[in-house]
Amino acid sequence: MAVVHGARSRAPVSVFAGLSTHVQLPPFRLTAGWRWPHREHSTMLKIVPDPPHTLQTLEDTLIQATDYALCAATVVHQAILLQPKSPASILMMASMHELETLRALLESALVQVQMPTEPRTLH
Numbered sequence: 001m002a003v004v005h006g007a008r009s010r011a012p013v014s015v016f017a018g019l020s021t022h023v024q025l026p027p028f029r030l031t032a033g034w035r036w037p038h039r040e041h042s043t044m045l046k047i048v049p050d051p052p053h054t055l056q057t058l059e060d061t062l063i064q065a066t067d068y069a070l071c072a073a074t075v076v077h078q079a080i081l082l083q084p085k086s087p088a089s090i091l092m093m094a095s096m097h098e099l100e101t102l103r104a105l106l107e108s109a110l111v112q113v114q115m116p117t118e119p120r121t122l123h
Helices: 058-082 089-114
Strands: none
Touching: 058 089
8 A cells, every 4th residue: 555645634545456545635726826837938839820910902912922023033043043053943944034924914013003093085
């Protein structure tokens, strides 16, 4: 038989199956300032960011898409500079061409959005 330390009754507890193992434990109370010890030093990181809270206009979305296309073109350009003789450099140059075309289309759409909506007289 084993004795459970910290129990109020200090009643012997059997470690064998089928025998009595009842021990009255002291009451467990939380104090007002009590916290889990591991919460003081750990932080929870969000894997998925919150969606934007404000609704963007079409103009804002086109500007943001143009910025992303520019960033992607810059990455492809750096990859070409790092390994110009790579067999994949042809694919990188094709990607660069497609990204430049995408940027031109986005800028054209941005100009169309920014045009005044008033009817104009065509001569």
